[in-house]
Amino acid sequence: MPTPCTKEEALSGPYKKEWKAAMDVENEAFIRNNSFDDVVPPSSVNIVGGKWIFRVKQLPGKAPLFKARYVAKGFTQKEYLDFFETFSPTAKLPTVRTLLDIAARGNFEIKSMDASSAFLQGQLKEDVHMECPPGFPGTYPANTVWKLKRPVYGLKQAPREWHNKVKEVLLALDFHPSASDSSLFVRHSSEPFYILVYVDDFILATRDPADMAAVQSALSSALLMKDLGDLKNYLGMEITRDRQACTITLSQESYIDNLLKRFDMDSSNSVSTPLSLQHQLTAPPVPSPDACKDPYPELVGSLMYAMMCTRPDLAYPVSVLSRYVSPGRYTASHWSAAKRVLRYLQATKSHILTLG
Structure with missing residues (x-):
């Protein structure tokens, strides 16, 4: 399904009703979170640009979810005026697997929660003025802009302010960040309780169902959250559980199918090995940025993500x-080698990683 690049494209295409509904949801989130004041800005302030972006989220066995977001053009911000500190930690993939392994072995309850319009729940410390979206509900003078009260998606400091908000809430519930990964919060009481945060996606794991329900309720009281039930999908991984065997399996079959379609390889012939022994890759003697126009770096990055999540068998081909x-270092032969890895994934997309 093609994704529109502009508001005009979204509202004139075959899915205009779905995109309009998604934009209405985003506008309501701005209003519900008291995200801005309407002001006529002084001539001296920097006005940060804004843009609608669109995405279709497709989970296995579910109808496509149309998502629209009005984001700040962070590249138009000015350091020490619109923002200062920007660092925000992100959960590491080894931490995800380690937590799921602990939960499988301990027969923990494992739940998933999602924060709605997560960044709009943080607090913005700096004075930031931003273009308001054309057609936003209400009537405003032509020179009106938003003086932001919440860290809108796209602002350089938005992830940091959201993490600070989550940390504040979890500390109040006696959860503390792990020394090995500050996105993993742990509470040690009669039973250990783990909460892993990856931006707006939460994994909760503990043995006691009553304790799980109490913490979920407390989180939903402090933040606008959706309870997604038992963990089934996370970061593009499908998660299957056998509680009797105390195991969890991770797979990326849907991710691989989408990858094959994206690079027009879904009808390709499969191969049994990811690299060919007959062809050794080398860089061209004289780098030429025009040597290959194919999206080689994008494909390698996508293969790397599969490797990091569930496919350690890709470690060597991805390293090669x-x-x-780098521009000028890849040619048609490198592109062909990368596509061979896709053909290997075509043959092995049902491979799983078992934890527990």
Whole structure:
């Protein structure tokens, strides 16, 4: 399904009703979170640009979810005026697997929650003025802008302010960040309780169902959250559980199918090995940025993500392909080698990683 690049394209295409509904949801989130004041800005302030972006979220076995977001053009911000600190931690994939392994072995309850319009729940410290979206509900003078009260998506400091908000809430519930990964929060009481935060996606794991329900209720009281039930999908991984065997399996079959379609390889012939022994890759003697126009770095990055999540068998081919991602270092032969890895994934997309 093609994704529109502009508001005009979204509202004139075959899915205009779905995109209009998604934009209405986003506008309501701005209003509900008291995200801005309407002001006529002084001539001296920097006005940060804004843009609608659109995405279709497709989960296995579910109808497509149309999502629209009005974001700040962070590249128009000015350091020490619109923003200061920007660092925000992100959960590491080894932490995700380690937590799921602990939960499988301990037969923990594992739940998933999602924060709605997460960044709009943080607090913005700086004075930031931003273009308001054309057609936003209400009537405003032509020179009106938003003086932001919430860290809108796209602002450089928005992820940091959201993390600070989550940390504040979890500390109040006696959860503390792990020394090995500050996105993993742990509470040690009669039973250990783990909460892993990846931006707006939460994994909760503990043995006691009553304790799980109490913490979910407390989180929903402090933040606008959706309870997604038992963990089934996370970061593009499908998660299957066998509680009797105390195991969890991770797979990326849907991710691989989408990858094959994206690079027009879904009808390709499969191969049994990811690299060919007959062809050794080397960089061209004289780098030429025009040597290959194919999206080689994008494909290598996508293969790397599969490797990091569930496919350690891709470690060597990805390491070889990664040597040549700089412009001028990859040619048609490198592109062909990368596509061979896709053909290997075509044959092995049902491979799973078992934890527990």
